[in-house]
Amino acid sequence: MEWRKLYWLGPGVEEDLVWSRDISPVLGNLPKNVMDIWHFCITEMFNNAIDHSAGNTVYLKVAKTAANTQIMMMDDGVGIFRKIQSAMSLIDDRHAVLELAKGKLTTDPKGHTGQGIFFTSRLLDSFDILSRGVYFTHTFGSEEDWNLERPESTDGTTVFMKLNNHSARTDKQIFDQYSSGDDYGFTKTVVPVKLAQYGDDKLISRSQAKRLLARVDRFKTVLFDFKGVETIGQAFADEIFRVFAQGHPDIEILPTNATPEVQQMINAARVQWANDLGGV
Ligand SMILES: Nc1ncnc2c1ncn2[C@@H]1O[C@H](COP(=O)(O)OP(=O)(O)OP(=O)(O)O)[C@@H](O)[C@H]1O
Numbered sequence: 001m002e003w004r005k006l007y008w009l010g011p012g013v014e015e016d017l018v019w020s021r022d023i024s025p026v027l028g029n030l031p032k033n034v035m036d037i038w039h040f041c042i043t044e045m046f047n048n049a050i051d052h053s054a055g056n057t058v059y060l061k062v063a064k065t066a067a068n069t070q071i072m073m074m075d076d077g078v079g080i081f082r083k084i085q086s087a088m089s090l091i092d093d094r095h096a097v098l099e100l101a102k103g104k105l106t107t108d109p110k111g112h113t114g115q116g117i118f119f120t121s122r123l124l125d126s127f128d129i130l131s132r133g134v135y136f137t138h139t140f141g142s143e144e145d146w147n148l149e150r151p152e153s154t155d156g157t158t159v160f161m162k163l164n165n166h167s168a169r170t171d172k173q174i175f176d177q178y179s180s181g182d183d184y185g186f187t188k189t190v191v192p193v194k195l196a197q198y199g200d201d202k203l204i205s206r207s208q209a210k211r212l213l214a215r216v217d218r219f220k221t222v223l224f225d226f227k228g229v230e231t232i233g234q235a236f237a238d239e240i241f242r243v244f245a246q247g248h249p250d251i252e253i254l255p256t257n258a259t260p261e262v263q264q265m266i267n268a269a270r271v272q273w274a275n276d277l278g279g280v
């Protein structure tokens with residue numbers, strides 16, 4: 001089954017109506033936990049198009065099979081990475097992808113908190129954003145084929161979402177995963193270290209580390225995910241695991257998916273920290 005509709009953005013177009021009048025009936029009889037997830041993701045992404053894109057239209061396409069549902073949402077606005085890049089004065093639009101991955105990123109702090117994309121990307125099996133040739137990707141498990149045709153490139157922002165119709169995931173599970181302690185807020189994040197690495201450049205400098213550390217002081221627990229990173233340099237490790245950690249005793253800084261080589265560098269930074277303390 002395939003369904004599509006073009007929306008003109010303007011008065012009267014509201015994300016909750018898009019969900020209740022159009023998408024919810026199109027999806028039909030899916031389990032409640034799956035419907036709850038789609039409800040969150042569709043309304044968050046449509047709200048983004050309304051509030052942030054400055055575009056005129058949103059094109060929505062739904063493809064449902066017995067196994068899964070895929071939804072594509074394409075706006076003709078300014079483009080998400082360009083918007084973030086200019087709002088945060090970043091030198092590279094790939095840097096916008098890294099900031100987006102950390103969460104709590106918003107260019108409109110008065111009306112928003114920067115949770116929409118972080119949680120949408122984690123609730124689904126697969127979530128991609130394409131804008132002006134730059135990709136943001138989040139995939140649960142292994143990558144599968146898409147049967148929705150993808151545009152080569154787009155000036156605005158296109159979001160691709162996919163979820164198994166029989167997924168056991170619940171939104172509560174995912175929200176709980178990123179809150180820590182008895183505070184039910186969004187207090188925990190995972191920083192994909194690889195996103196600070198452009199091309200074959202090794203992660204060795206303090207500047208690269210600082211790029212990863214930007215804004216992480218908004219969280220209580222920060223997991224640095226080294227997936228896809230073979231090795232790191234001494235200064236890079238020292239900046240995160242000694243200098244920053246020492247300066248922010250209230251923030252828990254933890255590595256995950258570290259290779260033995262990466263772990264060795266982290267350990268060295270921690271030993272140095274212990275020595276600093278011992279020397280006082
Ligand atoms: N369709 C879009 N077009 C242009 N920029 C976008 C679009 N969607 C998101 N953005 C940019 O990405 C940022 C992060 O989006 P996200 O949904 O994660 O947070 P938010 O909308 O700011 O806050 P919340 O979702 O918690 O209300 C936005 O602040 C905005 O700058």
Ligand SMILES: [Mg+2]
Nearest residue numbers: 044048116117
């Ligand atoms: Mg949003």
